[in-house]
Amino acid sequence: MITVFGTLCLDRLHKVPNLPKPGGYVEIGSTALAVGGEGYNTAFALQKWGHPHTFLANSIGTGMDFEVLRGLLESQGLHSAVVADPGQTTPVCDIYVTPDGERTMFGIGFAELGQFVPSAHWGRLEGQWFTADPNVGSASLELALVAAEKRMGRYFMDFELDGPCAPVYQPGDIWQSSTDRFGKRGDLQGNLSAIEQAGSKTGCLSILTDGRNGFVVCSPGGRGCHFPPFRAPGQVDSTGAGDCFRAGLLHGLDSGMGRADALAYAAAAACLACQGFGATASIPTEQAVHDLVAGQPQTQAAYRSLI
Numbered sequence: 001m002i003t004v005f006g007t008l009c010l011d012r013l014h015k016v017p018n019l020p021k022p023g024g025y026v027e028i029g030s031t032a033l034a035v036g037g038e039g040y041n042t043a044f045a046l047q048k049w050g051h052p053h054t055f056l057a058n059s060i061g062t063g064m065d066f067e068v069l070r071g072l073l074e075s076q077g078l079h080s081a082v083v084a085d086p087g088q089t090t091p092v093c094d095i096y097v098t099p100d101g102e103r104t105m106f107g108i109g110f111a112e113l114g115q116f117v118p119s120a121h122w123g124r125l126e127g128q129w130f131t132a133d134p135n136v137g138s139a140s141l142e143l144a145l146v147a148a149e150k151r152m153g154r155y156f157m158d159f160e161l162d163g164p165c166a167p168v169y170q171p172g173d174i175w176q177s178s179t180d181r182f183g184k185r186g187d188l189q190g191n192l193s194a195i196e197q198a199g200s201k202t203g204c205l206s207i208l209t210d211g212r213n214g215f216v217v218c219s220p221g222g223r224g225c226h227f228p229p230f231r232a233p234g235q236v237d238s239t240g241a242g243d244c245f246r247a248g249l250l251h252g253l254d255s256g257m258g259r260a261d262a263l264a265y266a267a268a269a270a271c272l273a274c275q276g277f278g279a280t281a282s283i284p285t286e287q288a289v290h291d292l293v294a295g296q297p298q299t300q301a302a303y304r305s306l307i
Contacts, residue, residue, distance in 0.1 A: 001126055001129075001254070002046060002051065002052070002053040002054075002127050002129040003056065003127050003130045003131070003147070004054065004056065005057075005130065005131070005140065006040070006042065006057065006131070006132055006133040006135065006157075007058060007091070007133055007135040008035070008036075008037040008039060008058055008060060009037040009060075009069075009091035009092060009109070010060075011034045011035065011037075011239075011279065012032075012033060013031065013097065013237075014029075015029040015031075016029060016096050016097070017029065019098065032278065034072065034279070034280065034281070035069065035078075035280070036093055036095075037057070037091070037093075038135065039056075042244075043247075045280070045283045046250070048283045049247075049285075051250075051251050051254065052127070053127070054124060054126060056118075057081050057083075058117055059116040059117070060088070061085055061088035061090035062084050062090070065092050070084075088116045089109035091108070091109035091110050091113060092109060093105055093106070097237045101235045101236055102238060117137075125146055125150060128152060128254055129152060129155060130143070130144065130147035130154050133158055144156070153172055154170070154173045155246065156169075156175050156176070157243075158177050158181055158242075161175075161198055169201075169204050171220055173205070175198060176207040176242070176246055177208055178210070179208065182208060183216075185211070185213075188213070191208055192224035193224070194216075195216040195218040196218050196223065196224045198218065199218030199220060199224070203220055204220060205218075206218045209241075209242055209270075212235070213229065214228045214267070215245075215267065217263070217306075217307065219307070227302070227306060229271060230268040232272055232274075232275065232292060236274060236275055236282075237277050237278065238274050240273060241271075247269070248262075248266030248269035248270065259307050261303070263303055263307065264303045267303075268292040269283075271292065
């Protein structure tokens with residue numbers, strides 16, 4: 001059982017041939033609306049795999065964008081996630097996806113999310129794992145303390161390493177971020193140094209993902225290790241890939257997989273999740289993930305040799 005606490009928002013997805021230069025113009029090829037947010041994306045993947053979980057989200061405002069988001073949620077049977085607040089701007093993320101699968105995001109309503117967390121959430125933490133993202137402000141840190149009191153495993157996504165916005169890390173925690181926020185895209189040596197720094201500061205298992213370049217990991221007191229990516233054709237959109245990775249690792253660990261196999265499941269799931277337009281459009285089945293891992297035995301063997 002996993003408790004997911006995190007962001008719920010409306011995603012407006014736009015396909016563009018390229019990003020314009022400042023002051024320039026680019027025609028949008030197509031636009032789609034979807035439910036999004038780091039917490040929602042993670043919970044959606046767990047739901048797809050039939051993994052027991054509870055999703056605790058921010059409220060979603062009122063008005064036109066609220067109505068659109070509510071309709072999308074109710075069409076998926078997620079009535080419990082619809083919490084209105086008339087004083088809130090509905091969080092909306094505009095995502096521009098280019099042909100190389102990369103995405104650029106602009107948002108509104110996220111800076112104030114920490115003010116709009118239903119009070120009932122504090123009594124709803126359950127299971128073996130708790131995971132959170134920092135977009136919902138200090139509530140994430142407060143609920144992380146509750147999770148620690150309940151002796152739940154804790155998985156922190158994109159949190160600061162230190163300072164007032166960082167949790168008090170414990171040895172059994174997991175910290176994950178990506179080269180969008182930490183380290184540098186494609187710089188393996190630099191990222192190995194960065195993950196060792198993260199591991200030293202958190203004192204827990206630390207993971208830095210780098211898209212198609214794989215990811216690096218540092219265990220407490222250890223050295224950084226590079227894990228190669230699994231490969232799949234048709235990479236369309238990387239939106240939500242890190243969330244799918246997080247869901248995959250939690251699913252694996254909570255299902256009793258060893259750490260190496262859980263990391264392989266996470267990486268393969270995230271790879272396959274990039275084959276559709278939008279964060280949750282192509283969340284793979286469990287069987288598809290296992291088939292991808294089994295079809296690349298050298299990569300799987302590399303994982304087992306590294307951890």
